[in-house]
Structures are given as structure tokens and as C-alpha cells.
Amino acid sequence: MTFKHALMAATLAALVGNAFAAEDRMPPIPADKLSDAQKKSIELLSEGAPAGGAPRNVGAGPWVPLLRSPELLNRLQRMGSYLRYESAFDPRLSEFVILLTARDWSNQYEWLAHQKLALKAGVTPAVTQAIAEGRRPTGMTADEEMVYDFIDELLRNRSVSDPTYARIKDRFGERGVIDLIAINGYYSMLAAVLNVAQSPLPGGAPQQIPTLPR
Template identity: 50%
Template structure:
């Protein structure tokens, strides 16, 4: 597979691209990688996307550990190797068990999950597969996370689906990772 939108050397970026690239480099990500490589071609879109992603990844109302779980489920649903390579190790650092990561990679519902993990997993799978969430799952998530948390959970699914679509179409290669690639 050929990378359709490969990295552009920083010195070849125009002023708008340089500004948005620097914002990503100066932020919590610290570097221009993954989805930001193809996104740099659209600086305004990249700026909006990186701001949303920074909120969802680092400050969502459901917390970092459960956000990382939602990211993994979304990456699995879209067969997105870049997001998997980046986020599987982070999810485990945040407390998602290796067995849970392995089950998600294999497309199975993990056997052992906390109540919150099960709600996030099931909510994401329903939303991704069925394009909607059942009343039972929605109401359980609402009871645990409140409206703010449920909206952030929907936002995580939408944002990481956007990135998956972008990188799958651009054929962005996965970076080296301690995580095994998705089967």
C-alpha cells in the first residue's frame, strides 16, 4: 500500500501549514504524526480537528482510560492500524488490561470488564455497527456518565471515525508500536 499523502518536510510547508503544524508540535502531542500528516494539506480543517481531538483525548468527561477504550473500539471497527498502533499502548498505560486489548483486536467482547468499561465498549460497538444506540445502553451510559459524558462518548466515536476514514483513504502507514497490528 502506498502512502497517498506522505509527510511534507517542514521547510516546504506554507505559512498556514507551518502555523498549524507548530500548534500541534507545541501542544500535548509534541510532534506532527498520524492523522496530522495527511491533514496538513488542509490547515483550517487540521486546526479544528486537532483542537477537538486534544479535548477528547486529554480532557473528556469520561476520563482518559475510558476515552482510550472508546478509541480502541473505534479503531477496531474501522480496521485503523495507525490509531491502533498509537492508542493500544496508551490504553494499557491508562489501565486497560492486555486481555481486553487483545479481545478488542480479535473483534470479541472482552470477558472481564468493569461496569464503566462494559458500558463504553457496548455503547461504541452499538453506535459503530448499528449506527445508533439502544435505549438500554444509552440510559445506562447516561446514568453513569451524565449528559456531558454521553456527548463526549459520542464525540469520541465521531472524531476517531473521521480520523480512521481520513487515514484509511490516505493509506497512512502505521508507526512502529509495541502493540501488535490489528489482524
């Protein structure tokens, strides 16, 4: 099957799937059912992110199912704040990695939340479109190419080759290698939570990217 045919089949499957939307397994917990620990987690989330980050939408996305484990949520949100705002990578490359991760998981929420952020940070529309379609983008910057190769190998091979490792290490240092792995790992975990919980997109938003065959 060619890529074109595979993409057409995936798109058709996605459209059919939309007609029979999966039930939200972990919907928002009613306010009168929240434990003290859960209320504290919501309070911490609502305080917003560091370094000028926007307040989180605590009523949507991974925070809703994660609230079932409030202490885990508390620790994850601190990790997420570091990876988005204080890692070895600027926002353009961080958002680029998040899009690659969302695409690998076919996660609609992550794509909806981060595609516009990636564009705002400087990732070109052509590059985001190629990622959405499941193909290697053309016209990437040198930094984007080396990051793409690293994440692509990591996802396909569960490791990276010596040349791919060396390019990231030489450009971003050993801290960059670890932070790059962590960004992918963190957003993979959130995508897994969202996919298992079958969390819906906020506001009745339509499907963002086709579910590609695996």
C-alpha cells in the first residue's frame, strides 16, 4: 500500500470513527466529589506555569484523567513546566518535538494544543502539515533536521545511532540529549493517558489529524 493510499484509508477510518465517538472513560469529577488532595492539585494547576506561561485549562486535556492520581499530577506538572519553559531547547524546537510525539500517538488533544504554538514559535506551516500527514518534512532548519532524526530513530528503533546521538550532543550537550528524550517521553505519557481515557477535544473541536496505520 502506498503512503497516499494508506493516508486515504486512515482518513476514511477517522471519519467513520467520528460518527461513533468513543465514550469519555474519565470525565471531569463533579466539584462535590473532589477530595482535598484533588482540590489542592487543581489549585496548583490554576496558578499557571512559570516563565510567563499561560494558565492551564484544568477542565480539559490530560489534567482531567490525571486528577485521579493527584500526587502524580502535581509532580508531572512541575516536570512539564521545566520541559516547556526551561529545557535546553527553545520553544520552536520544543514544540516541534511535541508535534512529532502527538503525531506518533495520533493524539488529537496534543496536536490541537500545540500546533498553533509551534507555528507561533517559528515552525513553518509546511513542516507542521508534513508532520500531520505522517511524512518527513522538507525545508526543515538544520536544528529541526537533527532533532527530527533523533526522535524518528528513537520512536522506530527504541534507540539512536552513534552519528545521530553525536549531532545532538555536539549541538546541545549531554543535557540536551537528556532533555530531548524527556520531552518526547513526557508528552508520550500524556498522550497515552489521553488515549486510554478517551478524553474528548474541548468545545466539540473536530479531529485534528488522521489516525495513521501502524
